[in-house]
Amino acid sequence: MFVLVAPDKFKGSLGAREVAENIAAGLREILPEARIDIVPVADGGEGTAEVLYDALSGKWVPMRAHDPLGREITARYAYMDKRQLAVMEMSEAAGMRRLQPNERNVELANTFGVGEMLAHAARRGAREIIVGLGGSVTNDGGFGMARALGFQFSNGENNEIETIADLVLLAHIKPPKDLALPKIIAAADVRNPLLGERGATRVFGPQKGVTPEQIEMLERALTKLADVIGRDLGCNFRDEAGAGAAGGLGFGLMSFCGAIVRPGFDVVAETIDLESKIKRVDLVITGEGSLDRQTLEGKAPAGVARLAKKFGKRVFAIVGRANDDREGRELFDGVYVLMRRGMIEQESIARAPELLRGKARELAKDL
Numbered sequence: 001m002f003v004l005v006a007p008d009k010f011k012g013s014l015g016a017r018e019v020a021e022n023i024a025a026g027l028r029e030i031l032p033e034a035r036i037d038i039v040p041v042a043d044g045g046e047g048t049a050e051v052l053y054d055a056l057s058g059k060w061v062p063m064r065a066h067d068p069l070g071r072e073i074t075a076r077y078a079y080m081d082k083r084q085l086a087v088m089e090m091s092e093a094a095g096m097r098r099l100q101p102n103e104r105n106v107e108l109a110n111t112f113g114v115g116e117m118l119a120h121a122a123r124r125g126a127r128e129i130i131v132g133l134g135g136s137v138t139n140d141g142g143f144g145m146a147r148a149l150g151f152q153f154s155n156g157e158n159n160e161i162e163t164i165a166d167l168v169l170l171a172h173i174k175p176p177k178d179l180a181l182p183k184i185i186a187a188a189d190v191r192n193p194l195l196g197e198r199g200a201t202r203v204f205g206p207q208k209g210v211t212p213e214q215i216e217m218l219e220r221a222l223t224k225l226a227d228v229i230g231r232d233l234g235c236n237f238r239d240e241a242g243a244g245a246a247g248g249l250g251f252g253l254m255s256f257c258g259a260i261v262r263p264g265f266d267v268v269a270e271t272i273d274l275e276s277k278i279k280r281v282d283l284v285i286t287g288e289g290s291l292d293r294q295t296l297e298g299k300a301p302a303g304v305a306r307l308a309k310k311f312g313k314r315v316f317a318i319v320g321r322a323n324d325d326r327e328g329r330e331l332f333d334g335v336y337v338l339m340r341r342g343m344i345e346q347e348s349i350a351r352a353p354e355l356l357r358g359k360a361r362e363l364a365k366d367l
Contacts, residue, residue: 001033001035002037002281002282003035003036003037003281003282003285004283004285005023005027005038006020006040006278006304007020007040007285007287008040008042009042009046009288010287010288010289011046011288011289011290012349013320014352014353015040015047016040016041016051017050017054019287021038022356023287023318023360024038025360026357026358026360026363026364027285027360027361027364029357029361030361030364030365037277037281039272039277041268041286041300041304042265042300043134043189043263043268043299043300044188044189044245044264044268045132045134045135045189046089046091046132046135048087048130048132048134048264048268049078049087049092051268051272052130052271053087055271055272056078056080056271056272058078058079058085058087059079060076060079061077061078061086061121062076063075063117063120064116065092065093065117065120066113066116067093067094068098068099068108068111068113069099069108070110070112073093073098073113075092075093075116077117077121079121079124083128084125085127085130086126086128086129087129087132088117088130088132089131089132090111090114090131090133090135091135091136093116094109094111094113094136094137094249095135095136095137096135096137096208104208106137106140106164106208107164107217108164109138109139110143110144111143111145111246112145112147113144113148114148115144115145115146115147116148118131118181118257119148119149122181122182128182128183129181129182130185130187130271131185131187131259132187132264133186133187135246136208136246136249137208138208138249139200139201139204139205139210139222139247139248140247140249141167141194141200141225141226141247141248141251142248142249142250142252142256143164143225143252145249145253146252149256150175150178151173151175151176151256153167153172154170154171154172155169155170156171158172164221165217165221167221167224167225168220168221168224170228173233175232181257184257184258184259184260185260185262185267186242186245186254186261187263187264188242188263188264188298189263189264189265189298190244190245190297191241191298192241192242192244192245193238193239193240193241194222194243194244194248194251195219195223195226195238198244200243200244200246200248200251201247202215204244205218222248226251233255235254237251240261241261242261242263243261245261263303264298265299265300265303266303269303269307274304274307275307278308278311278313279311281313282313283308283316284304284313285317285360286300286301286305286315286317286318287301287317288319289320291322291323291328291335292323292328293323296327301317301319305332314333315331315332316335316363318338318359319335319337319338320338320339320348321337321348322335336363338352338359
């Protein structure tokens with residue numbers, strides 16, 4: 001039997017490779033003769049750079065950048081010399097993990113550090129940059145990133161605009177004269193537009209600490225940003241799928257950098273040639289921390305399942321927890337859940353390696 005183990009990370013617990021290795025270890029206890037191929041996957045969220053670094057034998061490039069509040073930090077991105085490919089995550093500079101809960105303030109948090117990372121990779125000679133858009137703590141439409149790249153934003157009195165709140169006064173955008181960026185692919189795990197009921201602010205703002213009062217202000221600021229970009233830069237991406245990803249950074253990357261926003265799983269799957277790996281195995285095992293309705297909206301396990309079905313392969317999921325959504329469960333030939341009745345989530349997280357091996361043994365016995 002030839003098995004492909006291709007899970008995503010278990011957020012807050014284990015990275016995708018650790019998940020895969022524990023599943024493989026459990027399988028080998030019951031199926032010692034099985035051939036097992038480990039291929040961690042991602043969907044544009046946190047962990048994407050790690051997965052592609054691992055798959056393509058990259059190296060980590062450290063650099064100085066600024067966090068969402070302007071403090072100097074050491075950030076890193078993966079670089080593959082042979083392909084002249086840089087892979088980075090916006091969360092490395094502008095992610096939720098960079099701020100303490102009491103520091104979160106979307107009126108101050110910005111994506112300046114993401115622009116610094118892009119510029120650094122361009123100077124290094126990258127011919128292509130992949131940017132994962134998950135895990136943001138910002139809601140600035142890429143305004144901060146653009147400032148780092150040399151774009152100038154001014155109000156009607158020709159004074160420079162430096163904060164998201166002041167974008168409502170935006171009158172002019174002046175692009176830099178000598179900006180030279182390579183091809184940029186933005187990998188997103190959501191398809192929301194920039195504005196409106198399904199937009200960046202209303203859907204994702206509350207989890208970043210946005211108050212009801214701030215929602216209207218941020219909508220006005222991002223609307224003004226989109227309007228002036230349309231006039232001064234001649235493009236309008238506000239309604240594009242993925243424009244609202246990472247607090248509107250998807251929109252900013254398209255508008256300021258000429259980027260293409262694509263489903264993150266598709267970007268990862270193509271880069272690691274997942275289709276050819278699935279074609280040659282007998283069955284596939286994937287997984288993630290939580291199997292729910294969001295799984296269907298572009299998450300990695302759903303992508304793995306659809307590719308497996310495309311080639312007539314059985315596919316199973318081992319997950320931390322799962323709801324009763326039938327459509328999500330029907331993607332798989334079987335779903336194995338770590339959480340048991342009476343177990344609290346913290347216990348499941350702490351015991352994840354052991355529980356993963358146990359569920360893999362259970363799956364192997366069922367096979």
